[in-house]
Every structure is written in structure tokens, then in C-alpha cells.
Amino acid sequence: xxxKSAQPWNPDAYKRNAGFVSALGQPLLDLLKPQAGERILDLxxxxxxxxxxxxxxxxxxxxxxxxxAMVQAxxxxxxxxxxxxxxxxxxxxxxxxxxTNAALHWMPRTDDVIDGVWRSLKPGGRFVGExxxxxxxxxxxxxxxxxxxxxxxxxQNPWVFLTQEQLGGMLQAKGFRxxxxxxxxxxxxxxxxxxxxxxxxxxxxxxxxxxxxxxxxIAAVVEELRPQMxxxxxxxWADYVRLRFHATKTAPP
Numbered sequence: 001x002x003x004k005s006a007q008p009w010n011p012d013a014y015k016r017n018a019g020f021v022s023a024l025g026q027p028l029l030d031l032l033k034p035q036a037g038e039r040i041l042d043l044x045x046x047x048x049x050x051x052x053x054x055x056x057x058x059x060x061x062x063x064x065x066x067x068x069a070m071v072q073a074x075x076x077x078x079x080x081x082x083x084x085x086x087x088x089x090x091x092x093x094x095x096x097x098x099x100t101n102a103a104l105h106w107m108p109r110t111d112d113v114i115d116g117v118w119r120s121l122k123p124g125g126r127f128v129g130e131x132x133x134x135x136x137x138x139x140x141x142x143x144x145x146x147x148x149x150x151x152x153x154x155x156q157n158p159w160v161f162l163t164q165e166q167l168g169g170m171l172q173a174k175g176f177r178x179x180x181x182x183x184x185x186x187x188x189x190x191x192x193x194x195x196x197x198x199x200x201x202x203x204x205x206x207x208x209x210x211x212x213x214x215x216x217x218i219a220a221v222v223e224e225l226r227p228q229m230x231x232x233x234x235x236x237w238a239d240y241v242r243l244r245f246h247a248t249k250t251a252p253p
Contacts, residue, residue, distance in 0.1 A: 028101055031180065031246050032128040034059045038096040041120055043086050043113075043129070044103020048074030051081070054099065064089070065103075089116030096122060100129035105136070108160045110167070114174050121249045127176065133183040133243030134163040139228055140194065140221075140238060144202060147220045151213055158204045164243060176247035183243045190236040194229060195222050197238060 029050070034040060036058025042051045045063030047070055054061045055078075063081035065071050074081035084090065086100075087109040098117045107113050117127050136159070145155040164183045172178055190197055195218050198206060206214050230236050 028099075028128065028130045028244065029053060031244065032097060032099055032126075034097070034099075039094065041089075041091065041095045041098045042079075043089075043098055043100035043117070044106070045074050045079060045081055046070050046103070048077045048079035048081060050099075050101055051079045052077055055079075062095075087112040087116070089113075089120050091116075091120035093119070093122050095120050095125055097126045097128060100127075100131070102131060104129055104131035105159045105161055108158075110160060110162065110170060114170055114176075118174050118176070118249060123249060125249045126179075127171070127247045127249070128245070130242050130244040132159060132161045133241045134161050134166075135185075135239075136161045136241040137239055138241075139225060140197065140202075143221045143224045144198070144205060144217075147217050147224065148205060150220075151209075151217055153205075153209065153213070153217075156204050161241070162243060164245075167243060167245060171245070171247045175250060177250045178245070178247050180246040181244070183241060186240045186242050188238045188240045190238055193222050193236050194225050194238070195219075 032040075032054075034054050034057040038059045040054055040059045040061050042048075042054065042061055042063040045051050045065050046067075048063055051061045051063045051074065061079060063071075063074050063079045064084040064086065065074070065081065066083065066085050068083055071081045071083050086103065086107050098120055104110070104113065121127065141157070148155050164181045168178050168181045198218050198221060206217065209217065229238065
């Protein structure tokens, strides 16, 4: 999570509105295959929920996140967590693997992230992650942008949703071997309506607004999306598209 996005994070609100992020992380852990004795960097560790699972496999985990609040939450559950921008990693040849979930799309300087991951990994180390892919939450973004425009507010986009060709090309250009890369739709059930998602993930756009304008915009987005994202029984889902990858540090090009 990139602090330069000006996205404020509240660990309690994140757990309440976005607990599905870590709950749906098991396929990514299966792709990583953490081993006892390995040293793993959790890039964008958030509240530490997945770092704890990595440690249960016997790995030693270092978590980094740009959010002070999230790092405090991770420390509270026993993760060795540090405040650090993922676009400016400070490690050299330290880790057997770098793991990242739902964080890379918050870091617009993707090449800088990849450079830092390369430096952080030991030879033969692996970079395994999942992030929002091209087309992720496009319905939400369209509705949010149109309602902000009606309110006379410019839309700021803090996210970078890459195609698999874009990400794979960047990793290969650095010298990584691409072992696996895929992009796939993953419609994701929300714990409530889309207002909780907006209040958690769209703070770049909503946080600066006066409170009454913010409430009005959120309510308008909810009503615009209701026919598209709410089922007949009242359950809401988000139009997630995920980009999942496994790459190995081999030799520089």
C-alpha cells in the first residue's frame, strides 16, 4: 500500500468491510508453498492476517506496509512489521520469497517495486503475488467517477490494474522467469452494500470531501450499482478481476 496515494487506512474498518481480502488468500498461499525455515517478505502486509499464516508454516516473515496504522495492527498480532514504501525497498539478498496480496495495484511505480523485489531476493528466490488486474472493479469505478463528476469533484485514480502481458513483460525484462501468470474474474461477495467498500478503498476520492457531499456521493453510487451488483436476495458483490503470478529470480538480462 503506497502512502503517496494519500489513502488512509483504518484496521478496524478494513477488517469489517474487507475481511474477504485475506480470507480469499488461500490459493495464493498454495502457489507460494511456504517452507519451514524460509525467510519471506510480505510486501504490503496490511494487518498481518496472511503473514501469520505464513509463519504457521514455519517461515520467518518480515512484513512491510506504507500505512503506520496497518503496521501497528500487524505488530499487535506478532508480525515483525515495518513502515516502508514498497516502491523503495531497503533489502539486499535477504529473502527466499517475496509475497504480496492485494497491494501491488496501490503502487503506481511498478518497475521500482520489481527492482526492489529483485534486490531483496536471494538467487533462485521467488516472487509470488496477486493484485487487481485489468478491468478490476470497473463498474464501481465508472459509477464513482460519474457521481463525483456530477458533484463537481475531479476523479483521482490511485490504482494501477495491469494486464498479464504488461506485468509478465516487466518481470521478464528484469530477469525473472515467469512460472505462472493468469488473469481471471472473481466476483466477490461483500459483507454489506457497496458503501462499506467505498468507505474502505475509495478514500483517495472521498476523504477530502465535505461530510454531506461525501454521504450524498456514496448514496448515489450505491443506488446506481444496485441493479448491477445486488442480487434478488439482497446480497452485494464486487466485480473483482485478479492478476496472479509466480516468478523466479534467475539471471539479469
